Amino acid sequence: MPLSIPREEYMLPGHTACAGCGAALSMRYVLKGMGPKSALAIPACCWSIIPGEFPYTALKIPMLQTPFAAAAAAISGLREGLDAQGKEDYNVLAFAGDGGTADIGLQGLSAAMERGHNVLYVMYDNEAYMNTGIQRSGSTPFGAWTTTTPVGLKRNYKRENKKFVADLMIAQNVPYVATATIAYPEDLSRKVAVAKSIKGPKFIQILSPCPPGWFFNSADTVKISRLAVESKVFPLYESKNGKFALYKPAKTASISDYLSLQGRFGHLREEEVRLIEEAVEKRWSSLLEKEQN
Amino acid sequence: MAILPITSVSSATKEMASWRTSKPVIEYSKCTRCEICWKFCPDVAIDLVIDPDLKSPSDRFKTLEAPVIDYNHCKGCGICAAECPFGAIEMVREEV
Amino acid sequence: MTGNEAVAMGVKLSRVKVVAAYPITPQTTIVEKLAEMVANGDLDSKFIEVESEHSAMSSVTASEITGVRSYTASSSHGILYMHEALHWAAGMRVPLVMSVVNRAIGPPWNIWGEQTDTFNQRDTGWMQIYCETNQEAMDSIMLGYKIAENKKILLPVMNMLDAFTLSHTSEPVEIRNEKTAADYLGDLDLDFKLDFNNPASYGSLASPDSPFMEMKRDMRDSMYNAVGTIKNEISSFNELFDADLPGLTENFMMEDADYALVTAGAISSTAKYTVRKMRERGQKVGLIRLYFYRPFPAEEILKAVKGLKALGVVERNLSFGQRGPTFEDVVSSLYGRVNIPIRDYVVGLGGRDVRVKDYEKMFENLIEGNNEIDWINVEVK
Numbered sequence: 001m002p003l004s005i006p007r008e009e010y011m012l013p014g015h016t017a018c019a020g021c022g023a024a025l026s027m028r029y030v031l032k033g034m035g036p037k038s039a040l041a042i043p044a045c046c047w048s049i050i051p052g053e054f055p056y057t058a059l060k061i062p063m064l065q066t067p068f069a070a071a072a073a074a075i076s077g078l079r080e081g082l083d084a085q086g087k088e089d090y091n092v093l094a095f096a097g098d099g100g101t102a103d104i105g106l107q108g109l110s111a112a113m114e115r116g117h118n119v120l121y122v123m124y125d126n127e128a129y130m131n132t133g134i135q136r137s138g139s140t141p142f143g144a145w146t147t148t149t150p151v152g153l154k155r156n157y158k159r160e161n162k163k164f165v166a167d168l169m170i171a172q173n174v175p176y177v178a179t180a181t182i183a184y185p186e187d188l189s190r191k192v193a194v195a196k197s198i199k200g201p202k203f204i205q206i207l208s209p210c211p212p213g214w215f216f217n218s219a220d221t222v223k224i225s226r227l228a229v230e231s232k233v234f235p236l237y238e239s240k241n242g243k244f245a246l247y248k249p250a251k252t253a254s255i256s257d258y259l260s261l262q263g264r265f266g267h268l269r270e271e272e273v274r275l276i277e278e279a280v281e282k283r284w285s286s287l288l289e290k291e292q293n
Numbered sequence: 294m295a296i297l298p299i300t301s302v303s304s305a306t307k308e309m310a311s312w313r314t315s316k317p318v319i320e321y322s323k324c325t326r327c328e329i330c331w332k333f334c335p336d337v338a339i340d341l342v343i344d345p346d347l348k349s350p351s352d353r354f355k356t357l358e359a360p361v362i363d364y365n366h367c368k369g370c371g372i373c374a375a376e377c378p379f380g381a382i383e384m385v386r387e388e389v
Numbered sequence: 390m391t392g393n394e395a396v397a398m399g400v401k402l403s404r405v406k407v408v409a410a411y412p413i414t415p416q417t418t419i420v421e422k423l424a425e426m427v428a429n430g431d432l433d434s435k436f437i438e439v440e441s442e443h444s445a446m447s448s449v450t451a452s453e454i455t456g457v458r459s460y461t462a463s464s465s466h467g468i469l470y471m472h473e474a475l476h477w478a479a480g481m482r483v484p485l486v487m488s489v490v491n492r493a494i495g496p497p498w499n500i501w502g503e504q505t506d507t508f509n510q511r512d513t514g515w516m517q518i519y520c521e522t523n524q525e526a527m528d529s530i531m532l533g534y535k536i537a538e539n540k541k542i543l544l545p546v547m548n549m550l551d552a553f554t555l556s557h558t559s560e561p562v563e564i565r566n567e568k569t570a571a572d573y574l575g576d577l578d579l580d581f582k583l584d585f586n587n588p589a590s591y592g593s594l595a596s597p598d599s600p601f602m603e604m605k606r607d608m609r610d611s612m613y614n615a616v617g618t619i620k621n622e623i624s625s626f627n628e629l630f631d632a633d634l635p636g637l638t639e640n641f642m643m644e645d646a647d648y649a650l651v652t653a654g655a656i657s658s659t660a661k662y663t664v665r666k667m668r669e670r671g672q673k674v675g676l677i678r679l680y681f682y683r684p685f686p687a688e689e690i691l692k693a694v695k696g697l698k699a700l701g702v703v704e705r706n707l708s709f710g711q712r713g714p715t716f717e718d719v720v721s722s723l724y725g726r727v728n729i730p731i732r733d734y735v736v737g738l739g740g741r742d743v744r745v746k747d748y749e750k751m752f753e754n755l756i757e758g759n760n761e762i763d764w765i766n767v768e769v770k
Contacts, residue, residue: 005332013303013337013366019312020370024335039583043449051304054599058304058589064448064454064585065592067473073444077409077451077459078583080435084406084457090585108447109439185332211370219371219384222333295482295543296600296607301589341664 004186006032015058017050020218022208022225024050024184026124027095031061033192034120038091039082041074043105045097047124047133069095069104072112075119076213083118085226091196098139099129102165103141103258106138109165113174113201120195120202123165134213138163141233144275145264157267161279166205175200177212181207181289183225184236187247190221191238198240207234215263232284233276237291248290255280300377305366309336313369317362321348323381326357330382338366339373343379392513392555395523395562396462396488396548397422398694401432402570403486406577409437410447414500415556416490423460442467445447446474446487453483454591456582458534464552465492465506472510478545479608480512480590482575484537484547486530490550491654491705493739501553501740504654505706508714509627514608515547516615517682519653521639523560526550527679528634531565532626534574539622542615544608551729552740563641563770565630575630576673612684619681637686639678640693645758646675646696648755649720651690653679655726656736656743658704663748674752679715694723699730699755705737730758736765 010031017024025048031038042062043047048065051058071094079092091108100122103108109121129135137148141162145151146200147175149158169177176198180188188206195202209225211218228234230253237246255277268276319330326349331339341358351353360373374382390398396419400408424434435452439445442463449459460564463471463714468489480487493503507517520526526548533546550556581589595601605738616637623634639657642664644647652660658676667674677693679686694700704713711717716733723731734751735745747765754762 009337012303012305012311013339013363014307016304016334018333019335019368020372021335028335036736037585038454039585041300051300051590051593052307053300055592056304056307056597057300057302057588057593058590060586062585063590063593064583065590066444066450066451067477069443070447070474070477073409073439074448074451075405075438076437076444077448077453077457080407080437081452081455081457081459081584084435084452085455087455089729107440108444113437122327126300128556130523157362176427182333217371219461221335222372222376293357294540294603295611297482298480298592298595298604299581299589300593301587376651 001167005029005189008032010036010061012058013132014046014052014056015050017046018212020180020211020221022204022210022221023047023124023126026206026208029182029185029188030095030122030192031059033189033248034091034093034196036061036091037089039078040064041071041078041094042066043071043096043100044214045100046126047095049131051054057161068100069108071100072107072108072121075121076112076115076117079117079119088239091120095121095124097131098123098127099137102138102163110172113169113172113203116201120204123205126208126213127206128213130210130213134267139165143265143268143272145267151267154175166203173242174203175241176202178204179234179236180204181225181231181234181236183222187236194240218260220261223257225263231255231258232280233258235284235287237287244290246287299377309366309368310364313367313387315369315386317369317373317382318385319360319372320381320383321359322350323379324359324360325350325379325384326354327378329376329378330360332337333372335370335372335374336366336368338363376382390470390562391418391524391559392523392526392550393418393490393557394422395527396550397426397607398564399527400460400549401426402565402567403458403531403534403574404571405434407435407437407449407452407459407566408461409439410461410627411439411442411445411463411467413464413467415492415552416462416467416488418556419462419488442471443474443582446471446478449483449485450474450478450483453485454481454583455577455578456579458577460487462488464490466493468506468510469494472513475510475513475515477725482543483545484534486533486537486542486548487545488530488548490552491549492554499739500552503705504549504737505578507547507549508706510547511683511714514618514650515545516612516684517547517549519679519682520555521655521657521678523555523562525634526555527562528565528630529630530592530624531574532622532634535622536615536619539618540580541619544611544615549654554655569629594770604659616684635678635680636689637681638689638693639680641678642675643675643677643693647672647673648752649677649694649697650701650703650717650748651677651679652703652753653682653715654705659743659745660748663745664702666745667749667752670750685718685722690719690722693727694727697729699732699758701732701734702757703734703736703751707735707738730759733763734765735763739764
């Protein structure tokens with residue numbers, strides 16, 4: 001099998017991500033796509049601790065930790081600071097979790113994208129506040145158990161639908177918006193390379209399965225990522241200068257295949273799974289429509 | 294010079310083996326050097342090396358780079374074993 | 390020129406490379422002026438029109454780390470919104486300078502002068518300067534960068550001017566020579582700026598056994614030890630620009646004074662007028678004006694109060710459940726070293742006038758030893 005992702009590693013072994021961490025794979029692939037002339041900002045998220053405690057770093061590029069809401073503002077500052085020194089050829093990117101992107105960081109993200117800095121914002125989406133111990137975020141899907149949407153006698157699981165931040169970025173006319181996931185490293189690093197080639201703001205949302213937060217065996221990270229795409233729960237798409245393209249998986253899977261591997265959905269009854277199926281189909285149709293228009 | 298909140302020691306100098314409860318073991322006679330295990334390792338704990346002494350399904354694979362597990366950094370997640378299309382990796386329980 | 394124009398001129402003279410700012414009354418005209426300078430090519434700087442003060446501070450912290458001199462300005466609720474990012478900036482040891490136009494905090498909404506906004510930020514690791522004149526407001530920007538960027542200090546500077554009284558009021562200001570200013574500051578030379586050949590991680594996790602506590606102590610020591618450097622830098626600045634900056638404090642008619650007040654900011658001008666007027670009547674009064682509030686000029690105050698019969702601390706800010714912060718600082722600086730009565734007066738909140746007769750009242754209260762009043766000019770009409 002020919003290698004189709006860059007060989008050079010910019011993420012180092014010895015980081016402190018959990019075994020089987022999807023967010024670690026996301027970082028690995030993103031940096032392969034970006035290359036060494038890159039600077040990175042990370043807000044509060046799993047990746048605040050994954051690089052390891054003092055005195056370690058797990059990346060071969062400079063990395064700036066920022067306040068929770070500040071990843072997008074920080075990359076704005078990094079970009080303008082580098083440009084002010086004529087370093088336009090260096091890449092600047094943010095790598096932020098879903099809480100830092102869909103919730104507390106959304107205002108800053110929206111503004112940085114609107115201002116049009118030449119930056120890439122990567123949202124690694126593990127669908128809850130995992131670093132603080134699995135609390136619901138705006139990006140947590142309908143039906144999921146989290147520690148703040150526990151399954152109890154009177155109230156159970158998250159009742160609201162997932163906020164798709166990538167959709168919001170398309171609505172904001174960000175020149176390049178893509179979704180990706182770690183089961184498709186070639187696709188992911190290609191999308192990062194496309195983003196890198198575009199001057200202006202870019203946004204990529206990467207579904208990054210989380211073994212302890214989604215309650216699955218750490219060996220199944222890639223499998224679950226693949227099932228998310230095959231079941232259309234997490235559609236892969238690309239929007240380049242307004243042109244929208246939806247990836248149609250050759251192999252399809254049922255939503256139950258995706259849900260049943262994850263303890264966070266273990267409480268769902270058949271009719272609730274059906275509700276999810278309906279919502280997924282509806283979203284898929286609307287994305288198809290978007291592609292045709 | 295101020296004491297700064299800046300760190301630059303490579304995390305690769307750390308050992309992560311104690312995080313593991315089982316370890317992947319490659320059966321090289323089944324390994325086609327497809328590199329899928331390398332691609333999906335979240336710990337960058339699989340090196341690719343050319344080693345003619347390693348077994349392989351046939352001699353034509355011997356010139357290709359083969360995956361070698363870096364047991365200092367492998368956390369034993371099992372993704373490599375789960376993703377290997379040839380069933381060439383087995384997770385083996387480790388006793389402390 | 391107005392105080393805000395003077396500040397913008399100070400920023401231009403400091404050849405700042407990145408400005409990020411969000412509008413808030415009465416700071417707005419600073420950044421409007423800077424935007425205009427950038428638009429006209431008078432200032433070679435990037436200008437980031439951020440969507441919040443939190444983002445303003447986070448942006449300039451990041452741009453400083455790339456190695457370029459950066460600037461922002463705010464006020465009141467803006468600086469409160471920025472609070473978390475202030476700790477990040479100081480903790481990252483970036484030598485930023487920020488202007489703050491001191492304004493009251495709501496509710497109810499109030500856009501007028503008061504210093505609670507920045508007294509709230511005194512524990513963020515920023516040095517604090519309170520200006521009395523528009524000239525000081527301009528000069529303190531350059532002085533601020535010089536001190537902040539000193540490799541033994543590496544802490545950011547917050548430069549304050551009063552809402553409207555300075556920010557929107559015109560005074561004669563001597564614009565410093567551009568070439569002299571450029572030579573004075575040079576370019577930012579940050580030893581720990583982003584290095585793509587030796588990539589480092591900035592601000593990663595530090596456990597209890599890491600040097601976390603040592604880093605904080607180093608910040609504290611750097612701030613304490615900055616006092617000597619600040620004094621020297623003020624002298625050099627005055628010499629180089631033929632300027633008239635005070636020391637960490639300004640002693641006004643303190644030589645033989647029996648009674649004195651401590652003030653900060655533009656209200657000090659009325660206090661000085663009152664001191665002069667009372668002196669003409671033969672009353673031996675004086676004034677200690679805080680130019681620097683952080684680092685706190687404890688030794689300067691100790692020296693100045695020797696021989697006083699009583700001291701009054703004038704707070705244009707508010708703290709609840711205990712006396713004002715300046716009072717606490719003054720008392721702890723003098724404790725066990727000078728034994729005189731010290732009183733605390735709260736004045737001028739929400740832009741309330743602090744009049745000559747108010748200062749007279751405070752002095753009279755000190756002289757009489759009457760401890761009844763502590764809020765001045767406070768009845769609602």
